[in-house]
Amino acid sequence: MSSPTTDSVPAAPDALVARLFDASIAAMDLFSVYLGDRLGYYRALADGGPATSDALATRTGTAERYAREWLEQQAVTGILAVDNAAAEAGARCYRLPDGYAAVLVDPDSLSAMSPLAQIMAGCVAPLPALLAAYRSGGGVPYEDYGADLAEGQAGISRPQFRHLLAQEWLPAMPDVHARLQHADPPARVADVGMGLGRSSIAIAAAYPSVRVDGFDLDTASVAAARANAEAEGMADRVRFHVKDAGDADLAGRYDFALAVECVHDMSDPVSVLAAMRRLVGEGGPVLIVDEKVADAFTAPGDDVERWMYGFSILHCLPVGMVEQPSAATGTVMRRDTLRRYAAEAGYRSVDEVPIEHDFFRFYRLTA
Numbered sequence: 158m159s160s161p162t163t164d165s166v167p168a169a170p171d172a173l174v175a176r177l178f179d180a181s182i183a184a185m186d187l188f189s190v191y192l193g194d195r196l197g198y199y200r201a202l203a204d205g206g207p208a209t210s211d212a213l214a215t216r217t218g219t220a221e222r223y224a225r226e227w228l229e230q231q232a233v234t235g236i237l238a239v240d241n242a243a244a245e246a247g248a249r250c251y252r253l254p255d256g257y258a259a260v261l262v263d264p265d266s267l268s269a270m271s272p273l274a275q276i277m278a279g280c281v282a283p284l285p286a287l288l289a290a291y292r293s294g295g296g297v298p299y300e301d302y303g304a305d306l307a308e309g310q311a312g313i314s315r316p317q318f319r320h321l322l323a324q325e326w327l328p329a330m331p332d333v334h335a336r337l338q339h340a341d342p343p344a345r346v347a348d349v350g351m352g353l354g355r356s357s358i359a360i361a362a363a364y365p366s367v368r369v370d371g372f373d374l375d376t377a378s379v380a381a382a383r384a385n386a387e388a389e390g391m392a393d394r395v396r397f398h399v400k401d402a403g404d405a406d407l408a409g410r411y412d413f414a415l416a417v418e419c420v421h422d423m424s425d426p427v428s429v430l431a432a433m434r435r436l437v438g439e440g441g442p443v444l445i446v447d448e449k450v451a452d453a454f455t456a457p458g459d460d461v462e463r464w465m466y467g468f469s470i471l472h473c474l475p476v477g478m479v480e481q482p483s484a485a486t487g488t489v490m491r492r493d494t495l496r497r498y499a500a501e502a503g504y505r506s507v508d509e510v511p512i513e514h515d516f517f518r519f520y521r522l523t524a
Contacts, residue, residue: 165457182234189230190273191271191275193231198213198228199257199261200262201213201217202251203258208252209251210224210225210228210246210249213251228251229249232251236257237253237254238251238252239251264315264316265315266316267316272308272309272315273313276312277309278305278309279303279304279306279307279310282303283297283302283303290475294478296476296477296479296480297472297475297479298476302476304377307353307378308353310352310353310418311355314352314355314356314417314418323363324363326512327444330521332442336412337360340365344364345368345370345411345413346370347402347414348360348371348414348415348416349371349414349419349429350372350422350423351378351382352375352382353381353385354383354385356415357386357395358385362389368396369394370396370397370411371397372398372400375399379399402429402433407436409435411441413442414433414441414442414444415444416429418446418517420445420447420490421448421477421486421488422473423486424479424480425480428502430443430499431502433502434522434524435524438524439524440524443522445495445499445519447520448465448488448516449515449516449517449518450491461515464516465489466488466489469487473487474487503524504523505523506522507520507522507523508521
């Protein structure tokens with residue numbers, strides 16, 4: 158039973174003005190990173206070294222005047238270094254500071270932040286449709302958020318899947334880890350709501366005999382996931398399907414099923430969890446990775462709670478409201494909510510896997 162909270166005390170008006178002004182600068186920084194990432198500016202500086210605006214424009218096939226303005230903004234805001242600031246504009250040479258490539262360029266770095274800029278661009282892409290949904294009570298289809306949302310989400314998750322999924326998360330469930338390592342017969346894994354497929358690919362890469370089927374209802378995501386599997390040399394053991402995991406033909410075919418950061422987006426999470434229960438059969442293991450939010454509403458909240466509510470109002474709740482009736486969960490899916498969904502879906506038990514993470518909570522469901 159959660160404890161009652163005290164009334165929140167908003168900041169003074171002047172403090173709010175200062176906060177929102179600071180937020181506007183931060184937003185501009187974020188979208189400047191989006192430009193630098195998507196136009197290849199950071200990559201060109203990382204690979205080719207320091208550059209003038211003309212050199213950067215030449216390396217990236219962009220217009221010099223735009224490259225110059227972006228470089229100046231990046232130096233003024235403290236992201237790039239400029240060693241000859243007093244020189245004439247076209248002669249100034251800009252560089253990526255030591256260690257910044259891990260943050261801005263390397264897609265496999267656990268410090269990577271460029272995908273954050275991309276997912277935020279995706280979150281605000283359908284603002285007119287979002288306003289209409291708030292007024293009508295309807296939703297905003299996932300596809301309306303475009304490639305930036307899907308690619309940004311995949312980019313944020315990619316380093317964690319590559320470095321943590323098979324190295325820390327799955328070994329924290331020893332029986333599952335052992336089954337995936339066992340080659341005869343090869344284990345079969347169902348990855349529900351797999352997006353661009355990075356989780357499926359990481360599992361196949363870590364467990365050489367495993368066969369993985371990824372399921373998602375977004376056609377564009379499945380096409381991108383197939384391309385990713387092909388590029389990683391995993392297409393022979395990883396298959397992606399535009400298919401409902403509740404298909405009766407799939408029942409009992411899998412040794413393990415997982416869903417990462419997607420249950421809270423679903424309009425009918427109970428039916429999806431029930432489908433996953435059928436995939437693994439009686440006693441089978443299911444892993445749900447979802448948001449590590451507080452157990453009760455508290456205002457003001459901490460940074461994680463603020464972060465989760467931000468995604469909820471812009472993306473997760475509107476996507477979950479497209480199909481009606483909807484559970485209307487939103488990003489902030491608290492422990493009790495997940496446990497209730499699991500009970501309604503017919504699971505025998507729900508246990509939290511002891512994995513330390515700042516943003517995720519790991520639930521093991523037993524069918």
